[in-house]
Amino acid sequence: MQISALGRYIIKRLLLLIPVLLGVSLLSFSLIKLAPGSAVTYMLGDQASEAMVRALERQLNLDQPFFTQYFSWLANALQGEFGMSFVTQIPITELIAQRLAVTLELSVIAIVITLLIAIPLGVAAATKQNRLPDHTVRFIAVAGVSIPDFWSGIILIFLLGVQFQWVAPGGYTPISEGLLPHLRSVILPACILAFINLALITRMLRASMLDVLSQNFIQAGRSFGIAERELVWRDALKNAFIPTLTVIGLTIGIMLSGAVMLETVFSLPGLGKLLVDAVFQRDIPVLQAVLTLIGCFYVLVNLFIDVGYSMLDPRIRF
Amino acid sequence: MTVAPLTPPQPLLEVSNLCVDFPSEGHTVFAVDDVSFTLAQGEITGLVGESGSGKSVTSMAILRLIQPPGKIRSGKLRFEGQDLLTLDDDAMRRVRGGGIAMISQNPANSLNPVMTVGDQLTRVIRLHLGLSRQEAYEEALRGLRQVEIHSPERRMVQYPHELSGGMCQRVMIAMAMAPKPRLIIADEPTTALDVTVQKQIIHLLDQLRQRHGVGVIFVSHDIAVVSQIADKVLVLYAGRAMEQGLVNQVLTAPRHPYTRALLASMPYLGASKLRQRVPVIPGHVPNPTAAIKGCIFAPRCAHRIDACTAERPVMVPVGNQGAVACLRAEELAEAPSRLTGVRI
Numbered sequence: 022m023q024i025s026a027l028g029r030y031i032i033k034r035l036l037l038l039i040p041v042l043l044g045v046s047l048l049s050f051s052l053i054k055l056a057p058g059s060a061v062t063y064m065l066g067d068q069a070s071e072a073m074v075r076a077l078e079r080q081l082n083l084d085q086p087f088f089t090q091y092f093s094w095l096a097n098a099l100q101g102e103f104g105m106s107f108v109t110q111i112p113i114t115e116l117i118a119q120r121l122a123v124t125l126e127l128s129v130i131a132i133v134i135t136l137l138i139a140i141p142l143g144v145a146a147a148t149k150q151n152r153l154p155d156h157t158v159r160f161i162a163v164a165g166v167s168i169p170d171f172w173s174g175i176i177l178i179f180l181l182g183v184q185f186q187w188v189a190p191g192g193y194t195p196i197s198e199g200l201l202p203h204l205r206s207v208i209l210p211a212c213i214l215a216f217i218n219l220a221l222i223t224r225m226l227r228a229s230m231l232d233v234l235s236q237n238f239i240q241a242g243r244s245f246g247i248a249e250r251e252l253v254w255r256d257a258l259k260n261a262f263i264p265t266l267t268v269i270g271l272t273i274g275i276m277l278s279g280a281v282m283l284e285t286v287f288s289l290p291g292l293g294k295l296l297v298d299a300v301f302q303r304d305i306p307v308l309q310a311v312l313t314l315i316g317c318f319y320v321l322v323n324l325f326i327d328v329g330y331s332m333l334d335p336r337i338r339f
Numbered sequence: 340m341t342v343a344p345l346t347p348p349q350p351l352l353e354v355s356n357l358c359v360d361f362p363s364e365g366h367t368v369f370a371v372d373d374v375s376f377t378l379a380q381g382e383i384t385g386l387v388g389e390s391g392s393g394k395s396v397t398s399m400a401i402l403r404l405i406q407p408p409g410k411i412r413s414g415k416l417r418f419e420g421q422d423l424l425t426l427d428d429d430a431m432r433r434v435r436g437g438g439i440a441m442i443s444q445n446p447a448n449s450l451n452p453v454m455t456v457g458d459q460l461t462r463v464i465r466l467h468l469g470l471s472r473q474e475a476y477e478e479a480l481r482g483l484r485q486v487e488i489h490s491p492e493r494r495m496v497q498y499p500h501e502l503s504g505g506m507c508q509r510v511m512i513a514m515a516m517a518p519k520p521r522l523i524i525a526d527e528p529t530t531a532l533d534v535t536v537q538k539q540i541i542h543l544l545d546q547l548r549q550r551h552g553v554g555v556i557f558v559s560h561d562i563a564v565v566s567q568i569a570d571k572v573l574v575l576y577a578g579r580a581m582e583q584g585l586v587n588q589v590l591t592a593p594r595h596p597y598t599r600a601l602l603a604s605m606p607y608l609g610a611s612k613l614r615q616r617v618p619v620i621p622g623h624v625p626n627p628t629a630a631i632k633g634c635i636f637a638p639r640c641a642h643r644i645d646a647c648t649a650e651r652p653v654m655v656p657v658g659n660q661g662a663v664a665c666l667r668a669e670e671l672a673e674a675p676s677r678l679t680g681v682r683i
């Protein structure tokens with residue numbers, strides 16, 4: 022059977038991913054065990070008798086050695102079975118399925134907004150140095166670093182949600198109740214989420230555009246009569262986007278943590294909200310599942326980015 | 340009976356009193372200062388001078404590609420009778436690549452690394468010849484064959500990093516030739532290449548000149564390389580013209596102390612290129628600014644007299660088609676044997 026070089030590369034990367042994912046799951050599983058206080062004590066309250074604790078521990082498999090617990094948990098997890106929430110007694114897989122879509126939607130909208138702003142702004146800042154677009158990028162960069170997201174979140178909720186009532190000030194309207202009300206409930210957090218990484222990505226793109234535009238082949242292109250616009254938007258941008266893509270991959274982690282925080286501020290029923298609720302309620306199986314999932318998600322996104330990178334850059338050989 | 344008017348053939352390119360400035364804090368660099376030359380159809384003129392003498396700036400200025408804050412301060416550029424300095428931007432863009440093509444020093448960096456060779460070739464061909472995709476593809480193949488590239492179909496789908504430096508330079512020549520320009524500016528086209536490839540590229544340019552009658556400006560810091568291909572030569576130093584004339588004359592009877600020093604630093608001219616050449620002239624090319632009065636070569640010239648630093652020498656015609664800018668050129672020509680020395 023004939024497999025392309027790219028196919029082989031992807032398979033190789035996927036195989037290399039197995040130990041990484043095992044590590045992620047082991048960490049997520051065991052971190053919880055390091056937290057002070059037993060989960061069972063939390064569930065039963067301070068007044069529980071020793072016998073009740075033992076009984077519940079046996080029921081939850083908590084009396085087994087650590088690695089026995091881990092492997093039976095892993096075996097179930099691999100079949101998509103994470104057990105029940107301690108608190109709500111709803112199957113965790115079901116909980117996650119409901120929440121995942123919200124977080125994914127938030128992230129995807131945020132990335133699209135980021136790129137829609139970052140690409141023209143980064144290009145303009147590089148081609149019109151020290152003029153308005155360049156200053157705008159600098160302003161966004163300073164603002165992005167110095168204004169905490171929750172603060173801008175609250176300010177924006179107040180201004181756009183309460184004062185002008187352009188968007189929903191919080192709460193979530195599912196898409197089943199209409200596209201527009203749904204979008205109004207997610208657009209604000211998505212914009213704030215986009216803003217978190219906007220400065221970083223724009224500046225990266227500006228820097229690599231400046232680098233590419235100073236390279237020989239751009240001047241050579243001019244000497245062949247190719248229009249400036251084509252040189253900037255086709256030749257230079259494609260080259261400059263390659264290093265920028267790596268930065269985008271790195272910011273996925275920042276985005277996920279931003280999503281956790283924003284879902285709390287805006288009370289959106291996403292994974293982040295699930296995670297925060299689980300932390301406060303010591304809902305350990307939920308925590309383990311969500312952390313593992315986020316870890317895997319992060320690793321997989323970076324794999325996609327690497328593959329995209331190697332498809333954009335013909336110099337990369339697998 | 341009417342007599343056809345006897346007009347001299349119009350030169351392909353006329354550069355008159357070209358001045359290019361690069362302003363920077365405190366002072367302005369006169370990168371090219373009052374340079375003039377003409378080039379006929381099918382003629383090859385060599386532009387020589389040490390690194391920093393303004394060869395590339397001259398080349399870029401002809402294509403009006405001096406990047407701000409640099410600018411063409413004054414002078415005239417006429418290509419096929421057309422005043423390039425008054426053309427609008429669109430017309431100038433059609434001249435670039437279409438009428439005047441440029442091949443630059445570093446072939447590997449002159450191609451877009453993320454575009455295939457074929458895409459880059461056909462883009463330029465379609466831009467200037469207005470062909471369909473398919474016709475442009477055929478034309479590109481023909482161009483690659485003309486520069487003696489084997490299996491051109493395969494090269495078309497390759498990326499620049501998959502080709503050797505010499506191969507990239509052939510692609511650049513093919514790209515330059517494909518839109519059928521009348522003038523090619525080759526800025527150090529062989530400097531980055533090894534000696535064998537260097538010879539092939541020079542041979543190729545010479546062939547193209549003979550076959551298509553294109554004019555060539557051949558830029559090099561190496562007067563030995565220029566002597567292999569050029570008909571005429573213009574010697575630049577710190578942005579100013581020192582001497583010009585037919586290659587044979589300049590090589591056998593250099594008039595300007597700088598030309599003599601350049602030649603003296605290349606004792607193996609015409610001999611084996613593998614032997615190391617003697618280091619260049621002592622001292623370095625100054626940054627030409629307004630502060631420099633008189634002859635700009637004076638600080639390194641062994642024949643300097645007081646008058647040299649007071650008055651700027653102008654180009655004075657000598658011999659057949661030659662000119663030299665040295666106050667003492669005539670006087671020094673009397674005793675050529677003592678004149679290769681340079682002050683250290």
Ligand SMILES: Nc1ncnc2c1ncn2[C@@H]1O[C@H](COP(=O)(O)OP(=O)(O)O)[C@@H](O)[C@H]1O
Nearest residue numbers: 361368370389390391392393394395396397626
């Ligand atoms: N972009 C620039 N900015 C400022 N000065 C420049 C620039 N390009 C060239 N120069 C000046 O012009 C001089 C001649 O440069 P160049 O034409 O590249 O020399 P050559 O090609 O003969 O080696 C340089 O010494 C430098 O002082």
Ligand code: SF4
Nearest residue numbers: 634637640647665666
């Ligand atoms: S003018 Fe004077 S300094 Fe200049 S090259 Fe001639 S002799 Fe030397």
Ligand SMILES: [Mg+2]
Nearest residue numbers: 394395526527
């Ligand atoms: Mg140069």
